[in-house]
Amino acid sequence: MAIFRYSMMVLIALLAAACLTPATALAEAKKSFEYGDITLDRTSKGGTTMPVIFRHWVHRAKHSCRLCHVDLEFAMHAGQTGITEDDNKAGRYCGTCHNGKEAFAVDQCSRCHPKDAQAADEMNLAAKKQFFAFAKNLPKSLYGNKINWNQAEDEGLLKTKDFIEGVSFPDKSPITNSREEARKSTAEGLPGIIFSHPKHATWTGCGMCHPEPFALEIGATKMTMKEITNGQYCGMCHGKVAFPLYNCAECHSKPVQQ
Numbered sequence: 001m002a003i004f005r006y007s008m009m010v011l012i013a014l015l016a017a018a019c020l021t022p023a024t025a026l027a028e029a030k031k032s033f034e035y036g037d038i039t040l041d042r043t044s045k046g047g048t049t050m051p052v053i054f055r056h057w058v059h060r061a062k063h064s065c066r067l068c069h070v071d072l073e074f075a076m077h078a079g080q081t082g083i084t085e086d087d088n089k090a091g092r093y094c095g096t097c098h099n100g101k102e103a104f105a106v107d108q109c110s111r112c113h114p115k116d117a118q119a120a121d122e123m124n125l126a127a128k129k130q131f132f133a134f135a136k137n138l139p140k141s142l143y144g145n146k147i148n149w150n151q152a153e154d155e156g157l158l159k160t161k162d163f164i165e166g167v168s169f170p171d172k173s174p175i176t177n178s179r180e181e182a183r184k185s186t187a188e189g190l191p192g193i194i195f196s197h198p199k200h201a202t203w204t205g206c207g208m209c210h211p212e213p214f215a216l217e218i219g220a221t222k223m224t225m226k227e228i229t230n231g232q233y234c235g236m237c238h239g240k241v242a243f244p245l246y247n248c249a250e251c252h253s254k255p256v257q258q
């Protein structure tokens with residue numbers, strides 16, 4: 001097993017050099033405490049106001065991806081939702097939860113909008129400390145937030161909410177798919193992929209992946225590692241919020257047939 005793992009790592013390292021483009025998600029190394037942070041600076045660019053930092057680790061610890069990206073309609077690309085003060089005050093987007101009940105209310109402007117660069121630095125430092133206090137008791141991984149989010153969820157260390165009364169569409173008969181899909185790799189000798197439906201559905205439901213970008217038929221979606229590294233298919237989440245693409249063996253995990 002150790003030998004298998006070793007030779008797999010060598011193979012993967014060679015392939016990494018051969019087929020991955022630099023200047024992509026793979027090349028941008030982010031620190032564990034800021035992995036998944038989104039700088040919302042659409043409205044502050046060029047102006048006097050400071051950008052708002054949205055931290056995924058804070059939020060995904062308590063809510064599923066699906067809740068925000070499907071029910072609350074947050075875009076899957078930084079800056080594309082077009083959040084305004086009026087939206088938030090009307091209880092949309094950030095204001096859905098930041099209402100003084102689920103989380104601090106939108107009238108506490110400076111908790112999202114730092115008043116100057118110094119206040120922004122102080123907030124980032126406080127968030128960094130909170131991150132390490134939070135991560136200390138969770139299972140570890142090597143990349144991204146360096147938290148094994150799946151294991152934390154499996155062990156019941158995180159309880160993610162997937163429903164908000166009056167906002168989420170009540171789903172009375174959820175369709176399920178509890179299969180682990182094995183996918184043969186297109187490169188000879190490279191370990192194949194094991195994609196787990198149940199593990200993904202916990203975080204992302206079905207609608208974040210079907211009908212786009214994945215076909216509802218095994219093998220129908222043609223994808224290459226280059227497209228994934230450019231943020232398509234699996235790379236829509238992996239490399240941005242879910243564990244990054246450095247972690248080759250986490251996806252290419254199926255033993256190579258002798």
Ligand code: HEC
Pocket residue numbers: 038040054056059060063064065066067068069074075076077078079080081082203236237240241242
């Ligand atoms: C509390 C709400 C919330 C939760 C929970 C959440 N997100 Fe997000 N996500 C956002 C917001 C807000 C943005 C930024 C949207 C914008 O800028 O318009 C975002 C952006 C993204 C982006 C785009 C990143 C980029 O760099 O372009 C990805 C990918 C993403 N989220 C994936 C996920 C995944 C995967 C999960 C679950 C592990 C998740 N999100 C959980 C609110 C959330």
Ligand code: HEC
Pocket residue numbers: 052053054055058059062063067068072083093094095096097098102103104111112127
């Ligand atoms: C699904 C519910 C939900 C949504 C949507 C949501 N938040 Fe939060 N947010 C929370 C909770 C829960 C906390 C932690 C409890 C608290 O601090 O009151 C939190 C904490 C925070 C914090 C303090 C921790 C930190 O990161 O420094 C900030 C800032 C923040 N949210 C910004 C935002 C912004 C900006 C948006 C919209 C882009 C947003 N949130 C959308 C639930 C949400």
Ligand code: HEC
Pocket residue numbers: 040041042043044052079082083084085086088094095098105106107108109110111112113
């Ligand atoms: C929970 C976090 C949060 C709180 C609290 C908050 N905002 Fe915002 N606000 C945002 C986000 C996110 C954006 C969008 C930034 C972007 O996309 O560049 C935004 C955008 C804005 C904008 C620019 C867009 C527009 O509508 O003109 C203004 C002005 C603004 N907020 C004012 C305020 C004021 C005033 C308060 C306090 C009464 C406040 N905000 C409280 C998160 C927050």
Ligand code: HEC
Pocket residue numbers: 175176177181195197200201204205206207208209210214215216217218219220221222
């Ligand atoms: C993170 C992405 C993701 C999520 C979430 C997801 N799927 Fe899939 N699904 C896939 C991929 C990838 C395939 C394989 C597609 C291919 O090979 O072209 C697939 C294939 C399928 C297939 C085809 C199976 C077959 O035998 O042909 C069905 C049915 C399906 N998914 C249903 C679901 C349902 C129901 C849910 C929610 C419980 C769900 N999926 C959630 C990514 C996802």
Ligand code: HEC
Pocket residue numbers: 012013015016019020183184185186187190193222223224225226228234235238244245246247248249250251252
């Ligand atoms: C998030 C999951 C994931 C991670 C992480 C990942 N891959 Fe892939 N990789 C895939 C999928 C899915 C395919 C497409 C499989 C198919 O349909 O042929 C693929 C295909 C490939 C291929 C086949 C040829 C091609 O270009 O499409 C190579 C080579 C490859 N990956 C190398 C790597 C290397 C090296 C790493 C680490 C640097 C890596 N992969 C990390 C999911 C992943």
Ligand code: HEC
Pocket residue numbers: 065144149150193194195196199200203204208209233234235236237238241242243250251
């Ligand atoms: C909609 C977002 C999204 C997409 C698309 C997505 N993933 Fe994931 N994936 C996640 C999240 C969230 C986790 C939880 C772990 C984390 O956040 O690091 C995860 C975990 C995993 C795991 C570890 C769970 C396990 O089985 O032990 C593997 C492997 C994986 N993904 C492979 C893939 C592959 C291969 C694809 C493309 C076919 C893919 N993912 C597409 C969001 C996504």
